[in-house]
Amino acid sequence: MHYISTTILVFTHTRKKGMRKPCCEKEGTNKGAWSKQEDQKLVDYIQTHGAGRWCSLPKAAGLHRCGKSCRLRWINYLRPNIKRGNFAQDEEDLIIKLHALLGNRWSLIAGRLPGRTDNEVKNYWNSHIRRKLIKMGIDPNNHKLHQTFPVPKPSPSTTSTAQSSANNNDRVSDTQSCLVEETATVSSTSRLNLDLTIAFSPPTNALLEEHKSRPTSQCTNIIHEDSAPSGLLLFL
């Protein structure tokens, strides 16, 4: 009820502002969770016709969905080679380092984690890592240690109660050791040590393709404005 009224409000607002029509017809399209049948239809269609042309895809595939919804479902869930489930410790460490370097650019971060999607990385950051950093007195936005907050000792008693499986305890303490190490760097240089060459996974084929197709001017060596070069080559 409330949703419909806000949708109408927003819709009329955008029509007024930019006279821009929505990418899909709102009427008659399904919303919410996808059914098995819908998934199957989408997979079948993409397997025979390939992904792309998202706006016309739903009609062609016989789906009562918005094209964007189809794209999201494919990219985040149905696409082959998607890694699901718990993040490994090295993945978590890499996310933290990449976030310190790139900020909330989830697609770029996810691009360095084979099999992970931007949505998954974003969710994991917001529900796990962010909370963890805050608990440890680290500002998740700038990765700096809060001045007033004492650095906790990496003892088992400091682990989270909500996720207290043995596995998680291990992960938490590992992260702590990693972050304590990092905060030491922060305190000495006011910046994280962002040398990513150690834990860096090789670029995916897609990334390499992407790189090939771009002019060299867009291939950027990321150098912090006030720090030494990280040695990380990013394809932006």
Place this chain on the structure above:
DNA sequence: AACACTTTCAACCGCCACCAG
């Protein structure tokens, strides 16, 4: 067992960049 509260994560939304005409 029942309820309240918290956490997780799939999905939606609007904005913006890019490109073809």
Place this chain on the structure above:
DNA sequence: CCTGGTGGCGGTTGAAAGTGT
């Protein structure tokens, strides 16, 4: 150059699952 269509991105939402009382 301008405009409209399209794809991609990051922020946000809300239902479901989990946990505490």
